[in-house]
Amino acid sequence: xxKQLVKRLLSCAVCTTMVIGMLAGCGSKTEENxxxxxxxxxxxxxxxxxxxxxxxxxxxxxxxAGVTLNFAASQNWIQxxxxxxxxxxxxxxxxxxxxxxxxxxxxxTIIKSKLNTGEGPDIxxxxxxxxxxxxxxxxxxxxxxxxxxxxxxxxxxxxxxxYNGKLYAQNIAGVDDTNGVLYQxxxxxxxxxxxxxxxxxxxxxxxxxxxxxxxxxxxFVKDLWHTHYWMEGASALALANDPExxxxxxxxxxxxxxxxxxxxxxEQLQEMEKAGYFGENHMSNIxxxxxxxxxxxxxxxxxxxxxxxxxxxxxxxxxxxxxxxSMFPSPLVDNQYVTxxxxxxxxxxxANSEHIDEAKQFFDFLARPENVKKLYEEKPLYMQSxxxxxxxxPTKAFTDLMNICGDKKAAxxxxxxxxxxxxxxxxxxxEMFTGSLTAKQVLEEFDSSRRAxxxxxxxxxx
Amino acid sequence: xxxxxxxxxxxxxxxxxxxVVFFMIPSFMGLAxxxxxxNAVNDQIHFVGLQHFIDIFxxxxxxxxxxxxxxxxxxxxxxxxxxxxxxxxxxxxxFKTRNLLRTIFFFPVMLSPLIIGLxxxxxxxxxxxxxxxxxxxxxxxxxxxxxxxNINTALVAVIIVEIxxxxxxxxxxxxxxxxxxxxxxxxxxxxDGASSxxxxxxxxxPQLLPSITINLVLNLIAGLKVFDLVFVLTNxxxxxxxxxxxxxxxxxxxxxxxxxxxxxxxxxxxxxxxxAFGVLRAMAxxxx
Numbered sequence: 045x046x047k048q049l050v051k052r053l054l055s056c057a058v059c060t061t062m063v064i065g066m067l068a069g070c071g072s073k074t075e076e077n078x079x080x081x082x083x084x085x086x087x088x089x090x091x092x093x094x095x096x097x098x099x100x101x102x103x104x105x106x107x108x109a110g111v112t113l114n115f116a117a118s119q120n121w122i123q124x125x126x127x128x129x130x131x132x133x134x135x136x137x138x139x140x141x142x143x144x145x146x147x148x149x150x151x152x153t154i155i156k157s158k159l160n161t162g163e164g165p166d167i168x169x170x171x172x173x174x175x176x177x178x179x180x181x182x183x184x185x186x187x188x189x190x191x192x193x194x195x196x197x198x199x200x201x202x203x204x205x206x207y208n209g210k211l212y213a214q215n216i217a218g219v220d221d222t223n224g225v226l227y228q229x230x231x232x233x234x235x236x237x238x239x240x241x242x243x244x245x246x247x248x249x250x251x252x253x254x255x256x257x258x259x260x261x262x263x264f265v266k267d268l269w270h271t272h273y274w275m276e277g278a279s280a281l282a283l284a285n286d287p288e289x290x291x292x293x294x295x296x297x298x299x300x301x302x303x304x305x306x307x308x309x310x311e312q313l314q315e316m317e318k319a320g321y322f323g324e325n326h327m328s329n330i331x332x333x334x335x336x337x338x339x340x341x342x343x344x345x346x347x348x349x350x351x352x353x354x355x356x357x358x359x360x361x362x363x364x365x366x367x368x369x370s371m372f373p374s375p376l377v378d379n380q381y382v383t384x385x386x387x388x389x390x391x392x393x394x395a396n397s398e399h400i401d402e403a404k405q406f407f408d409f410l411a412r413p414e415n416v417k418k419l420y421e422e423k424p425l426y427m428q429s430x431x432x433x434x435x436x437x438p439t440k441a442f443t444d445l446m447n448i449c450g451d452k453k454a455a456x457x458x459x460x461x462x463x464x465x466x467x468x469x470x471x472x473x474x475e476m477f478t479g480s481l482t483a484k485q486v487l488e489e490f491d492s493s494r495r496a497x498x499x500x501x502x503x504x505x506x
Numbered sequence: 507x508x509x510x511x512x513x514x515x516x517x518x519x520x521x522x523x524x525x526v527v528f529f530m531i532p533s534f535m536g537l538a539x540x541x542x543x544x545n546a547v548n549d550q551i552h553f554v555g556l557q558h559f560i561d562i563f564x565x566x567x568x569x570x571x572x573x574x575x576x577x578x579x580x581x582x583x584x585x586x587x588x589x590x591x592x593x594x595x596x597x598x599x600x601f602k603t604r605n606l607l608r609t610i611f612f613f614p615v616m617l618s619p620l621i622i623g624l625x626x627x628x629x630x631x632x633x634x635x636x637x638x639x640x641x642x643x644x645x646x647x648x649x650x651x652x653x654x655x656n657i658n659t660a661l662v663a664v665i666i667v668e669i670x671x672x673x674x675x676x677x678x679x680x681x682x683x684x685x686x687x688x689x690x691x692x693x694x695x696x697x698d699g700a701s702s703x704x705x706x707x708x709x710x711x712p713q714l715l716p717s718i719t720i721n722l723v724l725n726l727i728a729g730l731k732v733f734d735l736v737f738v739l740t741n742x743x744x745x746x747x748x749x750x751x752x753x754x755x756x757x758x759x760x761x762x763x764x765x766x767x768x769x770x771x772x773x774x775x776x777x778x779x780x781x782a783f784g785v786l787r788a789m790a791x792x793x794x
Binding site: 150152153154156157159160180183265266268324325326327328329465471474475477478480489496497500501502 | 543545546547548550567631632633652654655656657737741742743744745746747756757759760761762763764
């Protein structure tokens with residue numbers, strides 16, 4: 045009997061220990077966070093005043109020392125200079141920047157999932173313009189309108205990082221420019237190819253490249269952020285043909301499938317794929333391999349951003365002369381317009397972060413003139429400066445493109461249409477390439493998913 | 507039976523509480539939420555009834571995903587079992603490198619699916635991947651293919667990786683089952699002049715039924731719930747040819763459509779239950 049009692053007591057004790065252990069395990073993170081967050085919160089006023097007073101800056105920094113800020117970005121958005129600046133910030137303040145990079149084709153889904161589950165990083169990057177809406181700014185982003193560095197921002201940089209009149213992102217790095225078709229003039233000259241000004245001439249150029257054993261276009265369908273550029277490239281033209289285009293799309297008066305320019309662009313894209321202009325491996329090609337493809341002479345063209353030649357130089361081939369490349373506008377639908385991005389990539393602070401003040405300190409640090417200068421010098425990817433008194437150095441390719449287009453330029457659909465999802469369009473294009481969807485069906489399918497999201501969001505007209 | 511040897515009924519209390527709190531309540535909440543338009547951008551939640559389920563079962567794009575998932579689950583289950591059993595039979599015999607080979611074949615089970623995915627991405631690479639290099643080296647360059655980018659081979663390529671990854675686990679379960687078979691039966695069969703095939707068919711397989719059942723159920727559930735391997739290797743592409751239920755649930759959730767993704771999750775849960783219980787029932791009959 046005694047033995048049984050001991051057994052019972054022992055089993056009760058084991059169970060209780062297990063429960064306590066589990067609960068303690070669940071709760072430990074909160075406790076830990078409280079420990080690190082508490083000093084930061086108590087020093088919050090000091091951190092707020094940091095921009096005005098160097099002494100309080102020191103006090104705030106010391107209190108925040110040891111804090112780690114998780115910084116999420118797509119893998120190609122962060123380069124050596126970003127890491128150097130983060131390191132300098134760490135040395136100065138003791139606040140550690142921990143970069144969390146995701147593959148380019150997965151970043152958007154990963155970061156959205158993290159934010160939606162409340163596990164978002166302290167700082168995350170986003171495209172600007174209407175793409176900021178993807179991350180639900182009012183819920184997930186800290187209002188940065190009253191930060192000291194805002195005064196030094198160019199107006200367009202503020203406009204394209206704002207939502208409902210509040211600034212939600214820091215665009216210190218400048219506009220990521222536009223997309224055009226990149227090529228090597230020397231290669232074209234050697235093969236007697238005229239720079240295309242319409243789709244027919246573009247096909248002619250592709251045929252000549254093919255005949256010379258060069259795959260005409262490097263297309264990387266697997267990385268979903270890219271293929272839709274061929275369609276989006278026609279959006280400035282479509283807007284010129286119908287100035288109310290974006291308003292109509294945003295109020296659901298029409299869908300993408302109702303815009304003839306977009307339908308034609310996708311039909312021609314399908315034709316290009318069928319003609320073999322993308323080569324054999326376009327379904328599994330990835331962006332990272334594009335640098336090699338565009339430097340070793342195996343491929344002739346790529347639709348890409350204007351800063352790309354500098355990117356090849358910094359990321360892949362140091363001795364490359366970026367000026368060997370030039371650009372012309374996306375030739376589908378005989379387009380001669382240039383489609384501008386709203387402002388490239390920006391940085392946002394997660395509204396649910398426990399280290400908002402430290403993140404703001406990091407933004408202040410990045411906005412210092414000497415750091416902005418360093419960024420522009422060592423990361424020559426920005427075609428237009430977002431910061432007053434800083435001059436960007438656009439590539440020759442970008443300048444050539446702008447010269448061709450003159451004043452024929454406008455913001456693209458990606459930056460202007462609500463719930464535009466380039467990844468979705470690219471994914472549907474894969475199905476178009478395999479013959480399971482037509483160009484029109486791609487856009488109808490995209491419209492249907494876009495309408496579902498807009499309806500969920502309660503956007504008027506949907 | 508000695509009633510005193512049975513654990514007192516209050517012992518069920520703690521597991522029951524944990525089960526209710528961590529499984530039953532979330533499941534019923536999921537059921538309730540799958541009938542709403544709960545999403546990331548709108549704070550208001552509206553009841554939409556069975557609309558999400560109607561969308562799932564009337565849209566052929568989602569039906570295709572269900573078909574892909576079933577193909578994946580069934581194909582991996584069959585091959586993992588057949589190959590695993592073959593390996594177990596081979597490695598159940600006495601020979602020098604037996605333990606080393608068992609370890610080697612079991613090794614992939616211990617690796618993270620993400621790491622395996624990254625390794626096989628390189629192996630399948632159309633330009634410099636081992637598979638194509640090998641084919642070119644033996645003069646079969648014409649068969650070299652964009653394994654993960656070709657719509658005809660992508661799903662098969664992912665299935666092969668999953669089989670490679672988990673065949674060792676099946677093998678281990680079968681080895682355990684084989685070792686539990688009494689030598690007497692096999693000796694008796696030998697004396698009766700049974701051939702190897704007859705011994706396998708009439709002695710070993712019937713005795714292995716519990717191992718077969720557990721392998722079938724585990725593999726089917728793992729197959730229906732696959733996510734990480736597909737996510738790394740193809741992310742559902744090309745052209746959704748490798749899209750499975752879990753990748754769609756993940757993508758819908760990421761886009762902020764919580765209600766819809768919960769409904770898809772529920773569909774997957776019901777599928778898994780039907781298949782798992784179906785197999786268990788069928789196998790229980792066999793065992794009887």
